[in-house]
Amino acid sequence: MPALGALTLAAAGLLPMAAQAQGSLVLYCGVNEDWCRAASTAFERETGIKVAMTRKSSGEILAQVKAESSNPRADVWWGGTGDPHLQAAEEGLTTDYKSPKVGELQDWAVRPWEQTKGRTVGIYSGALGFGYNAKVLKSRGIPEPKCWADLLDPKFKDEVQVADPNSSGTAYTLLATVVQLMGEDKGFEYMKALHKNVNQYTKSGSAPAKAVSLGETAVGITFMHDMISVAVDNPDVKTVAPCEGTGYEIGSMSIVKGARNLDSAKRWYDWALTPAAQEFGAKTKNFQVPSNKAAPTPPEAPKLAEIKLIPYDFAKYGSSDERRRLLAKWDREVKPLSK
Template identity: 45%
Template sequence: MKTAKHLIWTIFALVVVFSTMLSACASPTAAPTEASEPEDAAEQPVIEDKELNVLCTPQEEWCAGMKAEFEKEFGISVSYVRMSSGEALARIQAEKDNPSFDIWWGGPADSFIAAKEAGVLEAYDSPNMANLIDPAKAKDPDNYWAGVYMGSLGFATNTNWLAANPGVEAPTSWDDLLKPEFTGQILVAHPSTSGTSYTALATILQIKGEEAGWEFIKQYAGQVAQYTKSGAAPAKFVGLGEGAVAIVFSHDTVNEIENNQAPLKLTFPAEGTGYEIGGMAILKGAKNMSAAKAWFDWALTPETQSLGPKYKAYQAPTVKGAVASRPELMEAKLIEYDFQWAGSHKAEFVDKFSNEIAAADKLKE
């Protein structure tokens, strides 16, 4: 297993301004450097459509915020439905002959790779692809999807629970999840509905290898108190005292601490953790193609990618010139996460997990 140390300087390269470093969840980092300016985009095409239907995977506040910002800038009426990435992928595949949505925004790239292989995406070579800091990682080589944010996996532990259990420390490795003190105390989403959870599953398999990884996953599943539908939900419920440890993206932990004053401590596995590149793609057969392309172009601008914190989203951006509100979240030891491998095996691995380890029933909303 190799680590992705080059991603650290990549994240710092995309910071333009950092007035103050927020301190919750991580220690302050060195002052960021100024990113190179994004290249000038080509002249924007005429937008003929008056409406746009968006399938949105990030949290509700961010989806609603993006809708409002796009409507304000373009005068196009936006309708959206919020779904976890697993649900979104299933919906898109079910509707491939008559899609309800024009564009899918957000969710781990693994799902977009699976969608490309299923033939449900429309290729689009946006002029704003030139803004991407690392196009080799942050977009599909055939232009079927592009990355719009990044986020690292971590553990969120309830500090009240830690105080009530002297001598117990928050987990700092994947193996810590098997400790007896965490039996029945772990919350995580189900990989059939959540891209967050699938990223965790694929991370473990990449770190430990498939044979040892599946054996570990079977053991750690015995520690889980509850599976949720949404990837961010475990941080919320652990913050409310319904468990001790959540396996979530680190920005979701920050959201709970910053906006809900949740008693949570963020830690990362020392041996390495996975990360997501949140994707975006136009759907094949989109009924509002010009509006979908306008959204795609708009989402790859530094101004749009700097909007996240306004809507309680703390993911790192993917384009030059955008402001990273919490770059320290990408300072965890990151593995060389293989997105193509994870995306190609998604259906196989989710079926194996659901059939052999934990069925996708009675998921906590």
């Protein structure tokens, strides 16, 4: 009988399971873990599409997407700084898609989409800065820093934590920021001097914020929203927009070229650009500025209009050649230095 035959085939694993029939999605997530999980769970609940989510830093995701390019495993790369998304687009690792939601986005979110002919789009923005634990600094008699230059003071030896720019989009943004702010020669001299005060290069760009809150380091260089996320629960944590000026990110989203679940990927893409989906950031204490014009900006989010932002050149510093060159130079001239 047909019904019995179907049951027999299903038992033998020859028919898709119900969850597979509804669809599945492999998501590489570059925002904080709590946000990744909340968004994935909500999308599953709303669509019935099963999400297999992996959370990594931006540089790690780029390396993985590149390594898997001949046999792609991921469908969507969601979140993380825009520079590696731009590099992936340039190298043909992602595919173009025009969501019906693009017209609802802020101009800064549409620019990378236009620049890459539809291969990546902005989902949030945030300014680079640093934070410190006022209680720790007071106990050690160290003045509270206000500027990038302050972090070079010998009093901060072994008191500064920042991520490795090879794995972290945050740290690559720092490298590209000081090069644009100071010029390449002086920018690298700054990174070499800062190296003397760094106690650890973390894998994740947000990790130094948690270390500051726990008192494990006095200062952490992060995106300001990451420091604010821990400051809401710890009044000793202070967030700084550096006096000289600073860079910023356009957190982005891309569909992986050769995605096996392309229809599910497009559904995620459209959903992630809605105001309701973008509110999961603030709900999980992640205070980036959302890209949909109708999505409310969290009151805790840094006021970008009040911060001295440099004219960050995303086209140049998101290009494959420039990003590879700067990272290789940092690996060669900064990381091996003694302290």
